[in-house]
Amino acid sequence: MTHYLRSRHDAILIGVGTAVADNPGLNCRIASVGGYGGEGLLGQPRPIIIDPRARWEFTEQSKILELVKEGKGRAPFIISSIRTEPSAEKRALLESYGGKFIALDLFLEEHGEKRLDWTAVLECLRKEGLMSVMIEGGGTVINSLLEPGWAYLVDSVIVTIAPTWLGQGGIVVSPRRRVEGGEVVPAARLRDVKWYPFGEDVVLCGRV
Numbered sequence: 001m002t003h004y005l006r007s008r009h010d011a012i013l014i015g016v017g018t019a020v021a022d023n024p025g026l027n028c029r030i031a032s033v034g035g036y037g038g039e040g041l042l043g044q045p046r047p048i049i050i051d052p053r054a055r056w057e058f059t060e061q062s063k064i065l066e067l068v069k070e071g072k073g074r075a076p077f078i079i080s081s082i083r084t085e086p087s088a089e090k091r092a093l094l095e096s097y098g099g100k101f102i103a104l105d106l107f108l109e110e111h112g113e114k115r116l117d118w119t120a121v122l123e124c125l126r127k128e129g130l131m132s133v134m135i136e137g138g139g140t141v142i143n144s145l146l147e148p149g150w151a152y153l154v155d156s157v158i159v160t161i162a163p164t165w166l167g168q169g170g171i172v173v174s175p176r177r178r179v180e181g182g183e184v185v186p187a188a189r190l191r192d193v194k195w196y197p198f199g200e201d202v203v204l205c206g207r208v
Helices: 002-007 016-022 063-069 088-096 118-127 139-145
Strands: 011-015 046-050 077-081 100-104 107-110 113-116 133-137 157-161 178-180 183-185 191-198 201-207
Touching: 011 016, 011 139, 016 046, 088 100, 100 118, 113 139, 133 139
Parallel strands: 011 046, 011 133, 046 077, 077 100
Antiparallel strands: 107 113, 157 201, 178 183, 191 201
16 A cells, blocks of 8 residues: 555655664555656656655665666655755755755744744645645654644545554654643544454554
């Protein structure tokens, strides 16, 4: 299901923590898309990395760039803070593969706390011609987007439930609760919920 969903979106977005930890490919590997029997890069999403301080140390051997060389994926756009200047070497390498750094004023300050400005991020992607974005993770990115101030930007949520405990250090999705009328209420509740069994796993789909 993951790769089918990737093929239906213009872009796939993760945070820098996931990029550093997983060395992801962020492409679509189903038959008939570009690089897997299809023409050009049709059906391949554009990888987007939220990396405010440009700390992802990608190289030519990074999986995402290896796939670009093989014609099986697109080069990433890396969104960094306007207060960060990526090294000339990083910028040149990324651009040589067809990717680029995009500098944004990424954060809003509220009650002395910085929050990622999702309106700025999504507006930037729209200007790049990317009209649908699949947010894959990690936990920090997902929690940020599901907070009360940004949840209205989410069209739908898909959660795979597997019979496995990841253990300590696993990804935790737990956005902050809302306060309405002086009472604490759940951060979000899905509507139009549907459940789909896939072997031992169950997939939950719903709208925020």
